[in-house]
Amino acid sequence: MAEPIRVLVTGAAGQIAYSLLYSIANGDVFGKDQPVVLMLLDIPPMLPVLDGVVMELQDCALPLLKEVIPTDQEEVAFKDLDAAILVGSMPRKDGMERKDLLKANVAIFKSQGAALDKYAKKTVKVLVVGNPANTNCLIAAKSAPSIPKENFSCLTRLDHNRACSQVASRCGVPADKVKNVIIWGNHSSTQYPDVHHCVVNVQGSVKPAFDVVKDDDWLKGSFIATVQQRGAAVIKARKLSSAMSAAKAICDHMRNIWMGTAEGEFISMGVYSSGNTYGVPDDLIYSFPVTIKDKTWKIVDALTINDFSRARMDATAAELVEERDAATSFLSA
Ligand SMILES: NC(=O)c1ccc[n+]([C@@H]2O[C@H](COP(=O)([O-])OP(=O)(O)OC[C@H]3O[C@@H](n4cnc5c(N)ncnc54)[C@H](O)[C@@H]3O)[C@@H](O)[C@H]2O)c1
Numbered sequence: 001m002a003e004p005i006r007v008l009v010t011g012a013a014g015q016i017a018y019s020l021l022y023s024i025a026n027g028d029v030f031g032k033d034q035p036v037v038l039m040l041l042d043i044p045p046m047l048p049v050l051d052g053v054v055m056e057l058q059d060c061a062l063p064l065l066k067e068v069i070p071t072d073q074e075e076v077a078f079k080d081l082d083a084a085i086l087v088g089s090m091p092r093k094d095g096m097e098r099k100d101l102l103k104a105n106v107a108i109f110k111s112q113g114a115a116l117d118k119y120a121k122k123t124v125k126v127l128v129v130g131n132p133a134n135t136n137c138l139i140a141a142k143s144a145p146s147i148p149k150e151n152f153s154c155l156t157r158l159d160h161n162r163a164c165s166q167v168a169s170r171c172g173v174p175a176d177k178v179k180n181v182i183i184w185g186n187h188s189s190t191q192y193p194d195v196h197h198c199v200v201n202v203q204g205s206v207k208p209a210f211d212v213v214k215d216d217d218w219l220k221g222s223f224i225a226t227v228q229q230r231g232a233a234v235i236k237a238r239k240l241s242s243a244m245s246a247a248k249a250i251c252d253h254m255r256n257i258w259m260g261t262a263e264g265e266f267i268s269m270g271v272y273s274s275g276n277t278y279g280v281p282d283d284l285i286y287s288f289p290v291t292i293k294d295k296t297w298k299i300v301d302a303l304t305i306n307d308f309s310r311a312r313m314d315a316t317a318a319e320l321v322e323e324r325d326a327a328t329s330f331l332s333a
């Protein structure tokens with residue numbers, strides 16, 4: 001048996017964590033022969049709830065789960081981490097202004113970034129889920145100068161999976177027959193779900209999504225709107241935000257970081273932008289198409305971008321620039 005790896009989940013008493021922890025402890029993310037120690041961080045008032053989660057994890061009787069450490073202390077939670085999944089963040093409360101919400105989240109991710117810097121392994125892989133995920137991720141990365149910025153990413157895989165599933169059901173094929181959709185930009189309603197490079201495998205023959213769907217109006221219209229608005233639609237129906245599907249997307253994202261992506265396939269994740277790649281401003285966490293090998297991602301290069309796509313990629317970038325500038329002003333304050 002390999003040495004156990006140490007995996008942190010924050011917001012561990014919340015609803016996404018409740019759907020996520022079993023999969024991690026069962027080996028669905030880091031491998032069926034990789035033991036794990038689970039570090040579970042939440043805020044002090046949630047510690048009694050967290051104790052219940054710990055009991056349930058024990059009651060699952062999972063052979064790979066070596067230890068579970070519930071805590072409200074960053075110096076305990078971030079110690080010697082191999083992977084960190086930052087789910088907890090400040091939720092929007094009634095009457096709270098956008099600016100105050102952002103300020104509260106900057107404080108959380110500055111502190112957690114500094115804790116990563118101080119206590120975690122330098123090779124730690126950090127996935128930020130708590131919203132605003134892109135900007136929280138950027139703040140955490142900036143607050144952990146001794147860890148490479150490339151080791152920070154944010155979750156847009158749920159949007160990616162939503163897009164795959166919409167195309168698959170339209171084509172009448174299983175979801176895994178749809179590959180290479182792209183989510184560009186922010187994890188918000190300005191994200192751009194792009195199917196210009198998407199392919200669909202119909203009974204063994206791989207074709208462009210546009211040729212299989214044969215409905216450009218749908219692909220350029222209500223498909224995009226459905227994916228962009230899906231989070232809001234789930235909240236409206238469930239009175240709670242997506243949790244089962246978010247947990248599944250977290251598993252997909254982390255498994256790809258750990259194990260790599262399949263040959264010829266790319267996935268979407270929010271990563272640090274530099275070098276003006278695809279004309280995206282530098283110093284943002286922006287969702288790009290990436291391939292992953294040896295725990296290192298690479299943005300898929302030389303995809304052709306038409307005017308339709310360009311305008312949407314720029315709009316979501318502009319939103320992130322504005323949010324970054326507001327957030328970094330709080331960082332230095
Ligand atoms: N990026 C995505 O695709 C995506 C998808 C769904 C949800 N989300 C976001 O994920 C976050 C969690 O969602 P949820 O449904 O599990 O929420 P939840 O309210 O059920 O749970 C959040 C938990 O985080 C804890 N928490 C708050 N501040 C913390 C801190 N500083 N340190 C540690 N824990 C802290 C809370 O006490 C709570 O237990 C939200 O921000 C949500 O918007 C992101």
Ligand SMILES: *[C@@H]1O[C@H](CO)[C@@H](O)[C@H](O)[C@H]1NC(C)=O
Pocket residue numbers: 131132133134186187188189319320322323
């Ligand atoms: C970017 O997306 C996040 C969701 O992750 C959202 O909370 C935030 O408001 C968006 N940014 C802007 C500037 O709209």
Ligand SMILES: *[C@@H]1O[C@H](CO)[C@@H](O)[C@H](O)[C@H]1NC(C)=O
Pocket residue numbers: 122123125148150151257294295296297
């Ligand atoms: C994380 O950083 C290490 C160097 O410490 C690097 O080798 C690795 O490729 C990075 N991981 C990712 C996901 O980019």
